[in-house]
Amino acid sequence: xxxxxxxxxxxxxxxxxxxxxxxxxxxxxxxxxxxxxxxxxxxxxxxxxxxxxxxxxxxxxxxxxxxxxxxxxxxxxxxxxxxx
Numbered sequence: 001x002x003x004x005x006x007x008x009x010x011x012x013x014x015x016x017x018x019x020x021x022x023x024x025x026x027x028x029x030x031x032x033x034x035x036x037x038x039x040x041x042x043x044x045x046x047x048x049x050x051x052x053x054x055x056x057x058x059x060x061x062x063x064x065x066x067x068x069x070x071x072x073x074x075x076x077x078x079x080x081x082x083x084x
Contacts, residue, residue: 003070010040010076017045017079022072029079030065039067045079 013032020028020042030042043065 001073001075003073006040006070006073006076007035007037010035010070013076013078018042019077019079020068020073021075022068023074024072028066028068033065039069040073041065041067 010032014035015032017029017031020040022028028042028044030044032040033043034041
């Protein structure tokens, strides 16, 4: 996935629960909390194996969660569409 396309898609899904797959095959589930030109931050979703509070980096009001570089992103999909 092109980094510019990834950025636009992340901006579109900001504040929504998503499933992000890295090129290495690693999968992240969570809510997009921040997006900049280099990476996207998601707050892990505990229902899908995440830690819920961003591994101690703050809570919803203070932390951004896990940062994922756009160069690593292979695909993004809305999580509610995948898991009813």
